[in-house]
Amino acid sequence: MSRKDIFYQHLIAFQGIDGKINDNDCRFLVTENDDSKENEFDLKNIITDKSLKKGDYITIDSIIYMVIDTQKVIDSSYIKGTIREALKITLESTLQDIHAVVDKVKGVYTQGQQLVEVHDQYNFIIPKSSCSYTSATPQNNLIIYSGGSYDAISIDDSKEGILIITGRFNSICVPHIYTITLNSSGESLVETDTFQIVASCTDNSVVVENPTIIYTSSDEAIATVNSAGLVTCFSAGSVTISCNYKNVSVDLAITVEEKTVETVISYNYAFSQSITQLKTYMTTTLTTFKYLDGVVAPTLHIDYSFDANTQALINSGKIVVTRKSDSSISIKNASVSTVTNIYLTVIDTETGTKILDNKAIVLAGM
Template sequence: MSRKDIFYQHLIAFQGIDGKINDNDCRFLVTENDDSKENEFDLKNIITDKSLKQGDYITIDSIIYMVIDTQKVIDSSYIKGTFREALKITLESTLQDIHAVVDKVKGVYTQGQQLVEVHDQYNFIIPKSSCSYTSATPQNNLIIYSGGSYDAISIDDSKEGILIITGRFNSVYNPHVYTISLNSNSQSMQESATYQLAATATDNGTIVATPMLVWSSSDSSIASVDDVGKVTALLAGNCTIKCSFMNVSASCSFNITVKASLPVVSYSGIWSNTTTLKFASSSTYIATQTTNGIDTSSNINLLYSFDSIGSDLLSQGKISITKKTNASYTIKNVNVNTVTDIHVTFVDSTTGTKVLDNQLINLRGIQ
């Protein structure tokens, strides 16, 4: 350990103060900055062996400050940073509250042939991690500060960790009252099922046609939600789907149950005689149904259909088909004297399943 580190450890022990760097509790040294009077800013220095970068927040006695500059101390393990008090501002596009270093712009600027005094502009120093505003479209980025709405007329993003936004007064800020509601606040469904949530958002009582919504799930392993509110049940359990709009949100609770297993239904059948039918002979088809291995043939209700040749012979009375039970039919060669092939299909009308598909029936005449 270097001399500087040993000296630092002694100072921390006897002169250090407790506070936070971002959300992390720690102990550090704080000193006044030599440039405070020259720049008319209340600058302070922090010395710490913790991670520290520009744009970080420091909290001391519930007051929030921002680090605006850092430097590594040579031959030591600690970092020196410069920080200033940060004030609350609001990013108007999302109504997100953040803290920024705020400076009133002083001086004059040229407008045509005249020098105009600046009296309605502020510089806002903001952590890059807290703001998505870009220099490409500064005019679309509005800041609410001290009851006023400010247009971002320029954004300097050249510094590491921070943005410097120059804002010009636009108007007195008129607070918006936002609401959001969902088409359901509670749903129960089985695994793999889907449900479409729909949101209605208002701004000062007027429905917003295309609101910017943010969807989220409290447990995406139980149910997921996409960016248009379609919920997919994944696993049995409970979770909440949340939809956020500006500074308001609405939620729907989901109870996901285990998907019921589908019954395994199978069919079989036998003919009482051969399917080669001589003149005046007949054969009966008897169907059997099992559900999960249990005989459920009493549930069958067979329907039949012939191919075109068989349908013609049936209409002419040369063959007949008679329903014996719900699960059996008898086909008879009534009066076919020539060798003819026909086909019959049996369907269980209860399930729509083909029990016997396109079965060949060979009519042999008098042979």
């Protein structure tokens, strides 16, 4: 560390002030600039060992300044910057508020004689990083300042870090009052659900057709939102969808719950004897099976029924039906000696699902 660095280190420690360089808290030395009176500007100097460049904002006691020039201190790691107070302006194309050094254009001179007093022009010095204005389309480069709207008639981008924009008065600025309302302020959804945001926007109480709205999700792992306002849920949790129109923002709070996994239920059955030729005195036993996600269910209770003709044969004792268990029955051809079709229906009593629906069984006789 050089002697000069040690000198500045002590000065900042004992005589420096606390402030911010851009958004970073910092301690630095501030002095008055010797050229302030000559240029009729309130210039100050800042000395710091932090990164400093033209266009940076310096905050001191809630007042915002802009760095308009920098130079490296000889034989030192410290940087000296020249700063001026910056005032709030608005970039009309984006309604973005920024701070700029503002100078009134006082007049036009020729050979030392003032020809015309110019009251409607200002020079605005702004950081290049905060503005995409170019001289190619001046009609789109509008600046709002102190109640007026100004056309950018020239833009000097030759200096590192800053733009110098000359603005000419266009008209009195009528403040726009924008609103945005949504079709919902909160939704409870399930994983894989979608929800369409419907936004209504107004400009000075007039409904805006096809407004350009910027949608943002606070956590895209939980839910995303596309440029049309369609929300897609991915995982359980809470997420906020911010909907911004002309710097007016409204939020939609969404709670996403886990999707219940539905159990896949399936059935199978088997007859112990052929049901295409059940001869007299033969018995076949029907056993039914229930599967939950492919695994045999621990319990199954069935009910069964026959068509009317078969029921008459049962009532007369020619067919004997016996329940063997909750999930099986036996059917005996006791005395039917001619080829006869009977029809069996079996249901799961818990779900009401038909396992067999009018299943044909052929009694083949002797």
